[in-house]
Amino acid sequence: MTGIDEALGALLAMRQELLGILGLSLLVSGAAIVAAMAIGVPAGIFLGLHDFPGRRFLVTVVNTGMGLPPVVVGLVVFLLLARAGPLGGLELLYTPSAMIVAQVIIATPLVVGITLAAVQALDPRVHLQILSLGASRRQYWWKLVQEARLSLVAALAAGFGSIVSEVGAVMMVGGNIKGQTRVMTTAIVLETRQGNFTLAIALGVLLLALALALNWLFTSVQQRSKG
Amino acid sequence: MSLLRLDDVLVRKEGRTLLDLPSLDVREGEIHVVLGPTGAGKSTLLRVVNRLERPSRGSVRWRGGIVPWPAPLEFRRRMTMVFQSPLLFSGTTFENVAYGLRLRGEREEALAPKVDAMLRLFRIGHLAGQRASTLSGGEAQRAALARALVLRPELLLLDEPLAALDARIRERLLRELRQIVREGRITCLYVTHEQAEAFAVADRISILSEGRLLQVGTPEEVFYRPSGPAVAEFLQTSNILTGEVVAAGGGIAKVRIPGGTLSALSDLPPGSQVLVCVRPEEILLTPGAGTAAGAIEGTVTSVLDQGSTLKADVDCGFPLTALVTRRAAREVPLRAGTRVGVSVSPEAVHLIVKEGAAGSQT
Numbered sequence: 001m002t003g004i005d006e007a008l009g010a011l012l013a014m015r016q017e018l019l020g021i022l023g024l025s026l027l028v029s030g031a032a033i034v035a036a037m038a039i040g041v042p043a044g045i046f047l048g049l050h051d052f053p054g055r056r057f058l059v060t061v062v063n064t065g066m067g068l069p070p071v072v073v074g075l076v077v078f079l080l081l082a083r084a085g086p087l088g089g090l091e092l093l094y095t096p097s098a099m100i101v102a103q104v105i106i107a108t109p110l111v112v113g114i115t116l117a118a119v120q121a122l123d124p125r126v127h128l129q130i131l132s133l134g135a136s137r138r139q140y141w142w143k144l145v146q147e148a149r150l151s152l153v154a155a156l157a158a159g160f161g162s163i164v165s166e167v168g169a170v171m172m173v174g175g176n177i178k179g180q181t182r183v184m185t186t187a188i189v190l191e192t193r194q195g196n197f198t199l200a201i202a203l204g205v206l207l208l209a210l211a212l213a214l215n216w217l218f219t220s221v222q223q224r225s226k227g
Numbered sequence: 228m229s230l231l232r233l234d235d236v237l238v239r240k241e242g243r244t245l246l247d248l249p250s251l252d253v254r255e256g257e258i259h260v261v262l263g264p265t266g267a268g269k270s271t272l273l274r275v276v277n278r279l280e281r282p283s284r285g286s287v288r289w290r291g292g293i294v295p296w297p298a299p300l301e302f303r304r305r306m307t308m309v310f311q312s313p314l315l316f317s318g319t320t321f322e323n324v325a326y327g328l329r330l331r332g333e334r335e336e337a338l339a340p341k342v343d344a345m346l347r348l349f350r351i352g353h354l355a356g357q358r359a360s361t362l363s364g365g366e367a368q369r370a371a372l373a374r375a376l377v378l379r380p381e382l383l384l385l386d387e388p389l390a391a392l393d394a395r396i397r398e399r400l401l402r403e404l405r406q407i408v409r410e411g412r413i414t415c416l417y418v419t420h421e422q423a424e425a426f427a428v429a430d431r432i433s434i435l436s437e438g439r440l441l442q443v444g445t446p447e448e449v450f451y452r453p454s455g456p457a458v459a460e461f462l463q464t465s466n467i468l469t470g471e472v473v474a475a476g477g478g479i480a481k482v483r484i485p486g487g488t489l490s491a492l493s494d495l496p497p498g499s500q501v502l503v504c505v506r507p508e509e510i511l512l513t514p515g516a517g518t519a520a521g522a523i524e525g526t527v528t529s530v531l532d533q534g535s536t537l538k539a540d541v542d543c544g545f546p547l548t549a550l551v552t553r554r555a556a557r558e559v560p561l562r563a564g565t566r567v568g569v570s571v572s573p574e575a576v577h578l579i580v581k582e583g584a585a586g587s588q589t
Contacts, residue, residue, distance in 0.1 A: 123312070123314065125310050125312065125314055126314055126316075128274065128279055128308070128310075129308070129310060129314040131277075131279055131303070132277055132279065132303075132306075132307050132308040132384070133307055133326060133327040133330060133374070133375075133378070134300070134303060134304040134307065134327055134330050134331060134378070135330050136300055136330075139330055143316070146316070146317065147316060147317060149317075
């Protein structure tokens with residue numbers, strides 16, 4: 001029990017800082033998943049519906065992107081945003097915006113890939129049926145989103161899970177600056193490096209609890225809208 | 228008046244011709260059935276009509292005016308399609324039936340009574356609040372038909388809408404659908420491979436095979452006067468024999484077939500090379516040697532019991548297949564080797580002039 005007491009004590013002692021870290025984690029990953037869904041869902045539907053030269057290559061890129069190592073994404077974003085890089089003038093490096101950009105790049109292929117698979121899994125006659133009932137192009141896309149929503153919630157959960165728990169990219173482009181760019185995962189790395197294992201474990205448990213709570217929410221939404 | 232007309236429509240995909248129609252018209256108010264085997268191009272035809280598929284060539288006219296590609300939304304909303312599979316969306320039965328009206332921006336208070344009335348018409352009013360995914364096959368197809376008809380389409384496209392249902396439900400729903408479409412004066416383009424379904428509902432029938440239109444006519448014309456051997460075979464005219472008109476006069480032609488002669492109502496001149504078509508249910512079998520005028524004798528070679536009917540192959544010097552009701556079979560014992568009298572009325576004999584031969588078909 002002593003270990004647990006110690007962990008709780010450590011968490012309480014840094015509760016102000018902890019709330020800031022937790023809030024920033026949710027803000028960065030939340031903004032990133034919203035952007036990834038906004039880009040990924042239309043892109044996935046488009047790739048699922050249309051055949052054009054180069055489509056197969058794009059799908060291969062998406063599939064590769066679904067397994068993209070975050071640290072490589074971090075490196076690329078770092079080089080782009082570094083002072084000497086092509087986007088250095090934006091002065092985004094070591095800011096939450098840079099972390100969001102990196103996380104969008106990690107999550108978007110997952111969202112595109114799952115959406116693409118969901119659209120292709122629909123009976124081809126469903127597409128004809130929607131159009132035949134008089135849907136405009138916009139209404140047709142919206143209906144596809146509604147019909148594929150179980151998979152889209154899965155895309156949301158998978159995308160959010162992948163970015164809220166990644167450390168490599170946010171560490172590289174955020175810099176783990178206390179009070180500015182420190183998130184749950186980078187805090188765990190820091191505490192582990194400093195030998196504060198009790199606090200690191202406590203933060204890890206907190207991160208897991210957060211992931212569990214959010215996935216419980218996603219699953220509830222998904223199962224309620226079934227059928 | 229022609230509501231819809233296709234001219235010179237060709238659909239080719241991956242080097243294959245799926246549809247090649249010089250012309251096809253659907254008249255206002257009619258139930259036009261396109262009958263053909265699987266793979267005939269029936270569904271492709273409906274997609275072309277609904278402007279969901281662009282033909283390689285040809286035009287679609289609506290009330291005489293050419294429909295452009297892509298078709299304007301207002302054009303596509305003049306018609307709607309029901310498929311073999313109900314393809315219901317997630318949500319309740321009510322939401323499914325209301326879907327098309329909502330697409331058209333209909334207000335909820337105006338839409339609800341229409342949807343309720345249509346659900347009641349298809350006897351699924353009590354299922355309005357039920358999730359569509361829990362409906363039985365028959366209920367789901369009723370919902371799919373209600374979803375289409377609530378839009379009061381100017382043209383209803385039906386793609387084998389009853390094919391997935393079992394026989395009892397299919398027959399009941401067919402009767403109801405026919406009544407609803409007739410009372411609503413809804414023009415209908417109905418594709419099916421089921422002959423019985425086609426004849427039950429059609430004002431006119433088009434026979435489609437391998438993408439080509441073989442014949443268009445009333446059910447009576449198509450049934451008794453097939454335009455060629457392919458139509459005759461598809462409509463299960465089991466007896467198609469090669470023959471030659473040897474005598475003609477007074478509207479009756481005597482046709483020599485291998486092993487005998489038959490009379491037919493025809494004005495074809497002697498010497499015409501013909502295909503002789505006789506529907507199996509038009510052949511009358513009598514016990515023992517034929518006594519009726521014009522009867523010929525034959526020997527039963529095999530019998531296939533089909534439940535309500537028996538199919539008997541008879542050797543009259545030439546092969547004939549007769550369809551006998553179970554009741555009639557009580558008076559004519561049908562076993563292989565039985566001698567029977569065979570009567571074929573001249574009205575039941577249809578002659579098709581063989582391709583390449585002179586003369587016209589009757």
